[in-house]
Amino acid sequence: MKAVVYAVRLKNVWEAGAAVDMDVVIRYYLDELFREQVRAESRDGDEGALAAAAKDMMIWDEPLPLGIALAAAKRFDRLTGGRGTGETLGRGDSHRRCIERGRDFEVCMKKTFSGAGLSAEQVLKRSVLEAGLEGEPLRMASGSGGRPPGSSCGGRVRRIRPGSTGGTGGTHRASATAGEARALAAAAQTAAAALQGRALLGSEAHALLGAAGAECPAAAGWSGVLQLAALLGRLRLCSAIARDEVRRWPGARPRRRLRCLRCGSGEAKMRSTPCAACGRVCACCEACILLGRSRECELLIIGSGQRSLGMPAAWQFPAPNRLGQHSEEFTAARQAPAHERIRRWKLSPAQAEAAGAALAFIEQPVTRSPTSQAAQRLSSCWAEQVSSGPAESTFRSLLRSLSLRWTKANNYQHKFLLWAVTGAGKTEMIFPLVESAAARGGQVLIATPRRDVVLELDPRIRKAFPDLSVVTLYGGSPQRWERGTITLATTHQLMRFREAFDLVIIDELDAFPYHGDPILHFAAEHAAASEGRCILLSATPPALLQRAATSGRLQHARVPVRFHRHPLPVPVQLRVPPAAEILRQKQVPAGLKKVLLASVSRGAQVFVFVQRINLCEPIAALLRTFCPADLKVGCTSSQDEERADKVNRFRSGELRVLVTTTILERGVTIPRSDVFILDADSRLFDEAALVQMSGRAGRSADDPAGRVYYCSSIPSRAQRQAVRHIRVMNRMAAAKGYIIQSGEGSGG
């Protein structure tokens, strides 16, 4: 995609920008008729304030690749701002100044070209290297008949004076253009509302707007609509991959690095290829390629994160925790005290206590760090003194980056960890939180790394909140472009949101692929509104979070007991040779055989976990040799196409023994089950995996004492840690009195 660089003089300051639709920009700044229509359309929205009419305007008449155009505009702003001439420009001798300015503009354009390496010789050389040709440069878009990319800096500056456009033609044409302008302005308002809280590529935005029912004005097209919305300050148009400048320390020379604005990946994930859309070699992000290609010359549309008008009335008021004060409207909605509201959901005492702590956390006002408060005060008093200007904006951005760095250092302040053991009933605990946030008019996101969990959660959430709109998002979801009060999504889908949710709940945060994938962390971080809250749910939090929680930096609540208030089954160590050895001897050790048959005969279903996929089938065959004939033994793995079917058969009890790998370590609930882990000392099984696998046993109130066996020759460190983890949780539950006394339990 290409864009045109322009600069306008508003009052006494020059501002530059990159336009995807130059026609709309010219009319917006110079055509009084057009401005009137836009003003009329945005009157009902208070913040749709128009910029002042331009006194002067100039454009670089050669369309440039989007990334370069934006960089040029930025450089222009820095050049004009850095000299402090912004304020004095309008006085008296504006003509001479403007000529000077014009020269500056050209200088800045030239600098952009040299910075992007677009001099003709270099491009030529690069093309030769790529095409393996000599003399003739690689022609990019065959059939477009365009020039070779090397000669693309043949533009020049063109001046446009106010009054030179518009005002021509009869009244008939004027009325026609007025109607058209009105339609365009209306479309821009709807587009801005629909794209709020989103970060979408150009094609995705078109699909969204099409689905949202905005009609595309024939004259301007979607790019005109988006351009107008951006001029009104309701959207940001940027290139999907941009160079950001990082200074290692103050005063150091900035390093320019490519960064994907959608997924946050750095240069390591970029691949530079010749691009037919912009006619130069441009970078493409491979980390997020499965959600559509983000390129340097691709448009990324970031909607405004704040609540604005044009939305249902409930959204106009920010949630109280975002303002730090409770407005009148919300006291009505949240009159009931916390414990009353929690009681509605019939939680166990342990669940209720943790949910209460989380509820208090999301409802308390934000405590700002002193630095960011000071930064805000400073920037506001600066804004009073100097009306506006580039120098001020640079100063403000400096302050913002400082306060950002500070919040990054203690970035746990808006997070809350709900550390609940396997089978504690995490989903029930989030209901009161969702209810509270929704009642205050906020939007709630529930994200999990796995698609099947999303599909499983969907009916439960819909049943619990029948009067709220629920949107379920996953790859290929039919509700892809809808918005609702509650959004259920896989973590990959979060890349399409930006500062959209007041409450973000991330389930199973230690599961693959979320754990250890920086782009998903980036997405989750940015999906929360600037003062939104984030609830992390896990049975086995990563070590980093555990440390933060125990040291007090991260607020958390533990649920050490299952919903049926029986202790977790403690794993038993069995001395068994490795699975490969068992297969070689073609004989199951007597000890293992005995307990396995005991489990089967007590009527339990048995999970047998092995470390590798290729062990599943032979182990299952070996087990079939000594099990009773009517006992069905199955096996499944990630490479099994009938996995869903086999898991269902296991759920229904048709299969009694299931040999599997860690793919079933979470998410599957069997009422009466025992767990055997072969090769428990394998390096593939860390503490979290062992705890999760042990958590498959004893999940129902009917059979709380399931059996867990770790089969290995020597207990590994991870095994001992897992056992300790489970014991600590049981002890904690006993100390808090959550556990039902055994007499009581057997009596009931």
Added chain:
Amino acid sequence: MLLNRIRSWAAQGLRAGAGFLQEQGCGCLLCGRRTGGRDSTAAFHSFNGWYRDLLPQHRRPVYGIFQSISNKLCRDCLVLIPWLTDIRCGVCGRGIACPDCNRRSRPAFLYNRSAVQYDSTMRDWLALYKYRGLERLEPLLAEMLYLPYYELSRLAAGSGTVSPGCEPWDLITYVPVSGERAQERGFNQAERLAAVLGGRFNLPVQALLVRTRHSGKQSLKTRRERMIDMHSLFAPDEAGWAAWEEQYHQRINPAGKRYKDNQSGDRSIYSSVRILLVDDIYTTGSTIQACSEVLTQRSQSACEIYSLTWSRS
């Protein structure tokens, strides 16, 4: 405190080192698992067909290609490739007897050869590259194209000898895409493949065709629709032709004597021009046929057109 800091530094350093080593070992381009290396030779019988028809001097590079491909893919992905070595239709290189070639009254091209049979796996791979824009697959797909290239070179050379570095082609050209498609996709897959091929075998790559209008996706149409749709869809790219003709005439001195030239081997310059037309997929041959017709009409001297496609459905 300090100890903790030092420990975290050490951990970071180790992680960085491990990451570096992993990059060197690089995983499968498609699924990211460890690549097979030599291990995979046993599981890869269908590849051996490529050795059968090749001249002795081509066997060494084919072995190299096999090594290179098996370094890019894991064992499981490697065995999924349905190599098209068992050819039934001599014209279009199909694995089954082919009614299309018999039906075609005046074929404008001589032969087509493809690397793989187009099946669901190959469709997914091609979709990943073309539509998703996963450009890291490009070297792999191009390398797969080298094999039918050798085969086609053998056919083109006929009884004459072909030695490496002395290719029997005058130039490589490719099937164009429309301007809109190029805008949307960012690249023309046929052009990319042709460029890699030209770089590898040191042949000139020239755009000789343009697409006159934006037609819908070929993959959504029936054979008859395609035939109708193809009518006057392609036109010669005059700029490309001019450049090519200039280049071609540079090889001839004004007296018309043969200029010593190792590009064209021992062929006479008065023999017809041999053009290699590259595309990603050959389904009914209507695209290749239409392109070949335009090329033949536009060419001032007689020309032989051979088509090289990545997959044959």
